[in-house]
Structure formats: structure tokens, C-alpha cells
Amino acid sequence: MQRRWFLGAVPGLAIAWAGRARAGADGFARVVPGRRLSFPADHGAHPAFRTEWWYVTGWLTLPDGQPLGFQTTFFRVRTGIGEDNPSAFAPQQLVLAHGALADPRLGHLRHAERVARMGFGRAGFETSACRVWVGDWRFELDGGRYRARVRGEGFAYALDFEPDGAPVLNGVAGFSAKAADPRHASYYYSRPQLAVTGQVTREGVAQRVKGLAWLDHEWSSELLPTGAQGWDWIGLNFDDGTSLMAFRLRASRGEPLGASATLRTRTGVHTVPATAVAFEPLRTWTSSRTGIRYPVAWRVRVADRLIELQPLLDDQELDSRRSTGAVYWEGAVRALEGGRETGRGYLEMTGYGDAIRLGARGEEDGSA
Secondary structure, eight states, rough: OOOOOOOOOOOHHHHHTTTTTOBOSSSSSSOOOOOOOOTTGGGGGGSSSSEEEEEEEEEEEOTTOEEEEEEEEEEEEEEOOTTOOOOTSOOOEEEEEEEEEETTTTTTTEEEEEEEETTTEEEEEEESSEEEEETTTEEEEEETEEEEEEEEEEEEEEEEEEESSOEEEOOOOTTTEOOSSSEEEEEEEEEEEEEEEEEEEETTTTEEEEEEEEEEEEEEEEOTTTTTOOOEEEEETTTOEEEEEEEEEETTOOOOEEEEEEEEEEEEEEEOOOOGGEEEEEEEEEEETTTEEEEEEEEEETTTTEEEEEOOOSOOOEETTTTTTTTEEEEEEEEETTTEEEEEEEEEESSSOOOOOOOOSSSSTTOO
């Protein structure tokens, strides 16, 4: 789903893309149906577009069997500022990153953020390969395996991810419509069922972990449709090897503005239309920090499947006002069908406080 809607930036690398991407009146490349996603090229960055992100979430198991949730997101943002200025100080391109651990022992998220402009070696990305970084934080695809390296106050992790198959194209061959107006769309693919190995450090204590993860890579130049308040999104890995991505875009009173789902089964990849996707809240939790009330338990219908979502812990609120400008809930959830746990994944909910807005703020190269 379209996670953060920023104003973004592009360096000279955009020239290579401009010939293949249709530009709008504002100069940003447009998402159009019929454009064929190609790999490995589309694992890399697409700097002619306004926004882009590589988003990895999953469940980890500690040596004693206890679970942790984790989230890593790197954003590439084209600002449209100073694009004719050859100076490395021109803020043409921003790279932002979030890292978080959902730790039941702590009872809330461990979270850190990074922000830097492209240049001076502080941050960057590659267009020919999946590689993006901010300071010593990085995410990359090397030799068929993804790697994430994140270090925050009181925690760090170094995780490797092994795909189990080809990228799953969401929407129509990777063209993912968010609302009835086809202008509101992204190029979007997922890589579910990623086998995870690596190390997590909490308060100076390092432990080996293993688990299962989910990757989304998405890029677009469009803003939220008029009247949109926020969205609800899930990415679930099931025990039988299948996977599900589903989202809905909401208006201010909760009315759905658009929805879609992608179900990968043994028989292939199936796109589920909006009419067959429904989100029903079951239980809410109110943040003592922000006063925002979130529906943390859900019943989700996708075609003929009815899935109940239960959080690993209620307090998985993420305050990113120093970087992306948003406060939202993003956390590990269990998936139950017929009262039995059948999978695990992540749930993201935005717009339950203020409506989600454009923006990218924070201290350059800073941490929060």
C-alpha cells in the first residue's frame, strides 16, 4: 500500500529513467497501466518518480522461543527542489529510514529513524540494483539474498532474507490502483515468505534469531485522493506457504474509497477485487501518548476466506513526526481462521489521528 506520501527528490540518475517513464505536468513520472515490470532492474530505485520505498516486516524467534516483530523501511523521496542546481548541497533527493522492534518484554516498540539528503556519502541508492542506505543503515539485495542493517538507541539488528520464489505482482501485473480514479496508482510488488536469519541486539545483548518476513517495493508520483483519511494494510505469511496482501483506503468517517488484495497459493497468484475485500474492526486500543484510538484487532474477509487478526502487543504505535511527519500504528499480528492460528504478518493503520499528509521533515543524518 502507499505508505508515506512525501514530496521527493531526484539526482542526475533520473535521466536514465526519463526516457522510459511518462512525465506529468509537475515533472514527476507517471504510473500507467501496461508497463511491464522487469527484474532484476525493477529491484533498484526509480528516481523519476515522487516517492518510493522498500518495506520489510516479519516475525523473529529468539533462542528461548519468544517472538519479536521487526520493521525496516527505506524511502527515496524526490523533492522537486533545486533540480537544475549542480551543487551537492541541493536537496534534490532525500533518503529516510525507519527501524523498529515489537518486543513483548518491553510492551511497546523500540524505534529509530534516519534522514539525509543524497550526497557527501551520507545517503544514496542505486538504480541498477537494490541498494539504499542512510549512514550505516542499509538495505540491499546481493547474490539472491536481501540484507538489512539497522542500529538505534538500545537496539540493533543484522538480518538476511532468502526469497522462496519470484516477486508477486500486485494489482494488474504490478499496476496497483488505490481508488476508482486510475491516476491514483503505484507500481507495486511483494516478496512474501522470506526466510530470515541473523542477529538482534537489545540493551547490548546479542542473540541469534530466525523467522519469516515480507518485502514490499512500491513507487509512485500520485497524492492521496480527495477526501482520503488514511488506509489499513496487511501482509500475511501463512503456515501452508501461501500469502495475502490486502488494503483499503478510508474516508474520514471510515467509508472505504478503494481496496484490493493479492493471494498467492499453490495454484498461482490471484488478484481479488474491491467488492470481495472487507475490514471489520473488533477491538480498539488508545495510546496514552497521543490519545489516538486504533482498532488493533480485526476480522478481514478476502473472497471466501475469513481471517481474524490479533496483535502481538497492543502498543505498536510509531511516532515518525521527526522524519515523515506521521503518527500511525504498524505492528506484528497473528492470523486466525476458525479459531486456529494459521499465519503471521504485519498490520499498518494510518489516519486514525490526523489525516495522513504530505511531508518529510527531520534533522538531516539525525536519529530520533
